[in-house]
Amino acid sequence: MSMKRIPLAGVIGSPIAHSRSPRLFAHWLATYEIAGHYIPMDIAPDALESALRGMFDLGFVGLNVTIPHKERVLEIADHSTDRARLIGAANTLVFQEDGTIHADNTDGYGFTENLRQGAPDWAPDSGPAAVFGAGGAARAVLASLLDAGVPEIRLTNRTRERAEHLAAEFGDAVKVHDWVQGGNIIEDCATVVNTSSLGMTGKPEFRVPLDGLTPNMVVTDLVYTPLQTRLLREAEEAGCTVVDGLGMLLHQAVPGFERWFGLRPEIDEATRAAVLA
Numbered sequence: 001m002s003m004k005r006i007p008l009a010g011v012i013g014s015p016i017a018h019s020r021s022p023r024l025f026a027h028w029l030a031t032y033e034i035a036g037h038y039i040p041m042d043i044a045p046d047a048l049e050s051a052l053r054g055m056f057d058l059g060f061v062g063l064n065v066t067i068p069h070k071e072r073v074l075e076i077a078d079h080s081t082d083r084a085r086l087i088g089a090a091n092t093l094v095f096q097e098d099g100t101i102h103a104d105n106t107d108g109y110g111f112t113e114n115l116r117q118g119a120p121d122w123a124p125d126s127g128p129a130a131v132f133g134a135g136g137a138a139r140a141v142l143a144s145l146l147d148a149g150v151p152e153i154r155l156t157n158r159t160r161e162r163a164e165h166l167a168a169e170f171g172d173a174v175k176v177h178d179w180v181q182g183g184n185i186i187e188d189c190a191t192v193v194n195t196s197s198l199g200m201t202g203k204p205e206f207r208v209p210l211d212g213l214t215p216n217m218v219v220t221d222l223v224y225t226p227l228q229t230r231l232l233r234e235a236e237e238a239g240c241t242v243v244d245g246l247g248m249l250l251h252q253a254v255p256g257f258e259r260w261f262g263l264r265p266e267i268d269e270a271t272r273a274a275v276l277a
Helices: 021-031 045-058 070-076 082-087 107-118 136-148 160-170 179-185 230-237 246-261 269-276
Strands: 008-013 037-042 060-065 092-095 101-104 129-132 153-156 174-177 191-194 218-221 241-243
Touching: 008 021, 008 045, 008 246, 021 037, 021 246, 021 269, 045 060, 045 070, 045 092, 060 246, 070 101, 082 101, 082 107, 082 136, 092 246, 107 136, 107 218, 107 241, 107 246, 129 136, 129 179, 136 153, 136 160, 136 191, 153 160, 153 179, 160 174, 174 179, 191 230, 218 230, 230 241, 246 269
Parallel strands: 008 037, 008 060, 129 153, 129 191, 153 174, 191 218, 218 241
Antiparallel strands: 060 092, 092 101
């Protein structure tokens, strides 16, 4: 009799040791008693294409992709989704039966699902959104906010040029503001999002003045180390609905797990605890 191969998946980046994804996937594999493995792999940029092309033969069914490979894997993939192309980056690869590589981006899905779960009353169309940062995560956030019906996005980044470049790709609904205006652009927003690394352990603090926060706002921070950033702490004190960044990491992983291992995992307190352990 022929034994079915044990499915392998993993996350690729450089560096990769800090990734929480292996804890998350190990928790789900154990919880659902699935024979499978999920492995962190540090792959140098110049070895990326040859590594990807060899994975199918090793028994890999798919991969998560993180910095600095998200843009490059989109070029290497044989097929990609519209949303991955719109965002200009992929975070989820599926190896098809014939060995071809299919690329998708689930960051936007993870962002929106996290907001809807953490802020059930969130009404994206009720006012503008203020978005801080213009890196890779910002692209997925802009795409999802526009998709959810946000009428106007006020985008700001420490280097204005990066924000201008990003805004040009998303059209008139995205307006760029100088970083020093950060405190002002929050006023009368329905949604406030930090996509930058500011406020993360080991990074500079998020120093934007936050006295414009009011109780009707939904505030989320993509940083989840620490879980409660200064932005979320002050937003909570101002009576806002706050959603931490860990949920986005969890939700963006769901579609990949389902495609690779054939089961849609639940996100519960045990899942959060396993990732934070």
